[in-house]
Amino acid sequence: MTLEAIPLSGAMGAEVKGVDLCKGDDKTFTEAHNILLEYGMIFFRGQEITPSQQLAFAKRWGEPHFHPYLPGLSEQPEIIEIIKNPGDTHTFGGQWHTDQMFTPTPAMGTMLYAKEVPKAGGDTLFGNLQLAYDTLSDGMKEAIKDLYTFNLYDKRKGRSSVMKGKLKEPENPAEPAEHPLVRPHSETGRPVLYICYDRITRHIVDWTPAESRPLLDYLRTHASRPEFTCRLRWEPGTLAFWDNRCVQHMALNDYHGHRRVMHRITIRGERTT
Numbered sequence: 001m002t003l004e005a006i007p008l009s010g011a012m013g014a015e016v017k018g019v020d021l022c023k024g025d026d027k028t029f030t031e032a033h034n035i036l037l038e039y040g041m042i043f044f045r046g047q048e049i050t051p052s053q054q055l056a057f058a059k060r061w062g063e064p065h066f067h068p069y070l071p072g073l074s075e076q077p078e079i080i081e082i083i084k085n086p087g088d089t090h091t092f093g094g095q096w097h098t099d100q101m102f103t104p105t106p107a108m109g110t111m112l113y114a115k116e117v118p119k120a121g122g123d124t125l126f127g128n129l130q131l132a133y134d135t136l137s138d139g140m141k142e143a144i145k146d147l148y149t150f151n152l153y154d155k156r157k158g159r160s161s162v163m164k165g166k167l168k169e170p171e172n173p174a175e176p177a178e179h180p181l182v183r184p185h186s187e188t189g190r191p192v193l194y195i196c197y198d199r200i201t202r203h204i205v206d207w208t209p210a211e212s213r214p215l216l217d218y219l220r221t222h223a224s225r226p227e228f229t230c231r232l233r234w235e236p237g238t239l240a241f242w243d244n245r246c247v248q249h250m251a252l253n254d255y256h257g258h259r260r261v262m263h264r265i266t267i268r269g270e271r272t273t
Contacts, residue, residue, distance in 0.1 A: 002031065003016050003017065003018050003019055003028065003031045003032060003035065004016070004017040004018050005017075005035045005038075005039065005042070007039065008039075008041075008043075008230040009229065009231075010227075011128050011131060011227060011228050011229060011230060012039055012040040012041060012127075012128040012131075012230050012247070013039055013040065013041045013042075013043075013126055013230035013232065014035060014038075014039040014041070014042050014043075015042075015043055015044075015045065016035060016042050016043065016044055017045075019032070019044060020047075021044060021047050021049060021239065022047075022049060022053050024057070036109075036242075037187060037188060037243070040126070040128055040130075040242060040243050040246055040247045041232070041240060041241070041242035041243070041247055041249075042240070042241055042242075043232060043238055043239065043241070044238070044239045044240075045235060045237065045238055046237050046238075047113070047237050047238070047239045049113065051073060051075070051076040051079050051263060052076065054079065054111065054113050055076055055078055055079065055265065057239075058078070058111050058265040058267060061108070061109055061111075061267045062109070062267040062268055063267065063268045064078040064265055064266070064268065065100065065105075065107050065266040065267060065268040065269075066078065067080055067100070068153075068174075068175075069153060069174070073263075078265055079264065079265055080263075080265075081261065081262070081263055081264075082260075082261070082262040082263075082264055083259075083261050084255075084259065084260045085259055086256075086257045086258055086259055089256070090253070091251050091252075091253035092251065093249070093251040094250065094251050094252075094253050095199075096125075096127065096196070096197055096224050096248050096249070096250045097197055097248060097249070097250070098129075098194070098196055098244045098248050098249075099244050099266050100244070100269075101151050101179065101194075101196045101200055101201070102151045102152055102153035102174065102176075102177055102196075102200050103175075104271055104272075104273070105268060105269055105270060105271050106177075106179070106244060106269050106272065107244045107266035107268065107269050108186075108243070108244060108267045108268060108269035108270070109241055109242060109243055109244055109266070109269075110241070110242055110249075110265070110267070111239065111240070111241045111264065111266075111267070112124075112239070112240050112241075112262050112264050113238070113262065113263040113264075114234040114237065114238045114262055115236065115261040115262060115263055116236065116259055116260060116261040117235065117236060117260055117261075118255040118258035118259070118260060119258075121252065121255030122234060122251070122252060122254070122255045122258075123232060123234065123252050123254075124231070124232045124234070124240070124249055124250065124251050125229055125230075125231050125249060125250045125252065126229060126230050126231075126242060126247055126248070126249045127223060127228050127229045127247065127248040128228045128229070128246065128247065129193045129194065129195075129223060129246050129248055130190050130191070130192050131227075131228045132193040132223040132225075132228055133182065133191050133192055134191075135222075135228075136193070136222070144181050144182055144219075145182055147180070147181040147182075147204050147205070148178045148179060148180055148204070148205040148273070149179055149180075149181055149194075149195065149201045149203070149204055149205065149216075150176060150178055150201075150202050150203050150204070150205050151176060151177045151178070151179060151196065151200050151201050151202065152174055152176045152177075152200065152202055153174035153175075153200065154174075154200065178205055178273060179194055179272045179273065180194060180272055180273065181193070181194060181195065181219075183245070183272055185245050185246050186245060186269075186270060187245075190246070192246045193219060193222075193223055194272070195216065195219055195220060195223060195248075196248075197220065198213075198216070201216060203216070204216070223248065224248075234262075244266075245269065
């Protein structure tokens with residue numbers, strides 16, 4: 001059976017219909033992979049899966065990546081349970097970012113499965129960083145083509161009470177990583193504007209933070225233009241997978257007084273330098 005891809009916006013994202021993730025074969029996976037390369041983010045509704053079944057599907061995409069600072073489930077350590085309780089004011093991933101950009105080998109992709117979601121709110125925004133690069137002026141493309149960024153995980157940033165309590169060794173400093181500001185996608189070859197929010201991407205290598213700030217602020221604002229984005233409304237049983245090599249995302253914090261529980265797996269990527 002051929003999968004059906006329904007675009008979520010004109011910029012990116014697609015709902016994939018016609019598949020039970022517990023029963024998908026190699027042909028189904030190949031189709032899903034091709035749809036991912038075209039749309040950057042894909043999602044599946046109505047998937048009733050266990051943590052072990054989610055992990056099995058994730059492994060078809062590559063080797064799961066263990067977060068260096070957050071532990072996984074005791075019975076399935078590859079899966080991070082992301083919880084926001086009704087009294088929490090902070091949300092996990094509430095700024096535009098790409099996952100694990102603070103490591104030398106950022107995640108290739110991220111799989112997020114909705115276990116419990118509010119009746120309204122708690123959506124995730126996604127942004128197409130290939131479009132962000134394509135729409136820069138030729139002069140800007142020339143100016144940034146050889147620049148690298150200095151990236152560092154911020155263990156002090158705001159999180160929900162549950163997620164803050166999970167943090168590994170909060171007193172120990174994180175390890176930095178450098179990445180090209182313009183990164184070619186490892187499969188398509190398309191150039192990507194590879195950038196994160198200011199508490200991860202700190203400055204341009206060999207520039208001071210003050211010198212870097214105007215350029216990085218401009219590029220962040222440009223990359224988050226509405227016409228480059230799509231918005232996913234979660235339902236229990238929705239599973240999304242996105243390509244961190246060319247997509248940024250942000251979780252919305254608009255459901256105060258309600259609980260949200262998600263299961264996340266990241267797929268190991270390759271070094272960018």
